[in-house]
Amino acid sequence: MKKILVANRGEIAVRVLKTARKMGIKTVAVFSEADRDAPHVKLADEAVCIGEAPSNKSYLLGDKIIQTAKHLNVDAIHPGYGFLSENASFAENVEKNGILFIGPSSKSIEIMGSKLAAKEAVKAYNIPMVPGVDRAITNPEEAIEIAKKIGFPILIKASAGGGGKGMRIVENEKDVKKQMERAISEAMSAFGNGAVFVEKYITSPRHIEIQILADTHGNTVHFFERECSIQRRHQKVIEEAPSSILTPQLREKMGNAAIQVAKSCGYVGAGTVEFLVDSNLNFYFLEMNTRLQVEHPVTEFISGIDLVEQQIKIAKGETLSFKQSDLTINGHALELRVYAEDPLNNFLPSVGKLNTYKIPKGDGIRVDNGFEEGMEISIYYDPMLSKLITYGKTREEAIQLMIEAINNFKVEGVKTTLPFGKFVCEHDAFRSGHFDTHFVKNYYNPKALENEAKKEAELAALVALKIHLDNQKILRVPNSN
Ligand code: ADP
Secondary structure, three states, X not given: OOEEEEOOOHHHHHHHHHHHHHOOOEEEEXXXXXXXXXXXXXXXXXXXXXEOOOHHHOOOOHHHHHHHHHHOOOOEEEOOOOOOOOOHHHHHHHHHOOOEEOOXXXXXXXXXXXXXXXXXXXXXXXXXXXXXXXXXXXXXXXXHHHHHHHOOOEEEEEOOOOOOOOEEEEOOHHHHHHHHHHHHHHHHHHHOOXXXXXXXXXXXXXXXXXXXXXXXXXXXXXXXXXXXXXXXXXXXXXXXXXXXXXXXXXXHHHHHHHHHHHHHOOOOEEEEEEEEEOOOOOEEEEEEEOOOOOOHHHHHHHHOOOHHHHHHHHHOOOOOOOOHHHOOOOOEEEEEEEEOEEOOOOOEEOOEEXXXXXXXOOOOEEEEEOOOOOOEEOOOOOOEEEEEEEEEOOHHHHHHHHHHHHHOOEEEOOOOOHHHHHHHHHOHHHHHOOOOOOHHXXXXXXXXXXXXXXXXXXXXXXXXXXXXXXXXXHHOOOOOO
């Protein structure tokens, strides 16, 4: 493999390009007109503009990307996450054009891309699943029947859902019909597929996922878990590895279950099997993501493995160079997704110019970044600026370093999730490890951040006043009498 094209933008494009370069592989970036000056464009050996700013006119143009790859004699395409990464027909077309797709087969993507097909595939493997139905339903009466069996609250979910979208919690029988109609029409307009199903709503779950790697020779290993329970809108903001609630026995059980899920769809490459864990430490299969996950760096820190390098080696047909028994957890890692969002205003996207953008540096700090000072945050793409990752010998150390790194991360021009990250890291529930996916609802209150900001402003004013007074003392001409 001599040349890789990265079909993505932002921090993940930069991340993949770095490993490709480290491996001595030539790189090609693609970009939209809005990303002409983006870091991923500068980092690649070659870069090609593939269209206008909106994703459907650039980063989602599979055929155009494949044509570009062929034209530049590219051997393999890495899709990153998002965009075309979980598009089965793109993966198939890449391979049909004689280019390697750095990811699983289109068949695996297709199965796991549908939550219902995924449930069907893992059925034979004795994997615990959230109680509910594993087929599409349209009749509210049927949903009520199921709800009576599994008990309210229930969750109506879109089979094609993703990114935390297409889910509706229903507390009682009288709301089922209305919520179901809404869920179906939402699923239809958001995903072009109106199939919905019903699951028991687990009231205080933790989201814990297992990283797996599978080669083309039948070897599959897991890289332990990532705890992803700190979420807003059912979407992750802070992740860590390992989770503070897993025992070695449970870790092994969940790891083996994840390997079975991967085997159920003939998986090859890097993938993530997501589970919900309830307050009694029962775990349930949620879904499998057939790509590199945003939060993969925490796993890289604790395992010492470069997952992108492994993806590339697997795509080349190499055999995994380690067995499960060779893998161990070392230390603790934490990741904060630095989104251009306003935590004081419902985490709504905050667009504007990065007037100041200074990234923290130091031992145990990694920033996967796709931006530079002076760049505009575009409305066209996901508002994630970068990921701030810290590593320590212990959880406590990683948290402390995260707080320091947040203090040294300077962003002006847009609002970010940095102050929210600090709030979480300083919160007793998070520090003690006693939290679930409802952390934001249960503990977060924008007032707390406002008060913190006010305190900081007051302190800054006091410091300025003190400096001013000290200067006056120095300047005062001593009385000569
Ligand atoms: P998506 O594909 O949109 O990311 P997931 O099925 O992975 O959807 O779920 C995303 C999040 O939604 C989970 O991390 C969890 O917080 C919540 N969730 C999903 N299913 C359930 C459930 N049955 N009970 C409680 N929470 C759930």
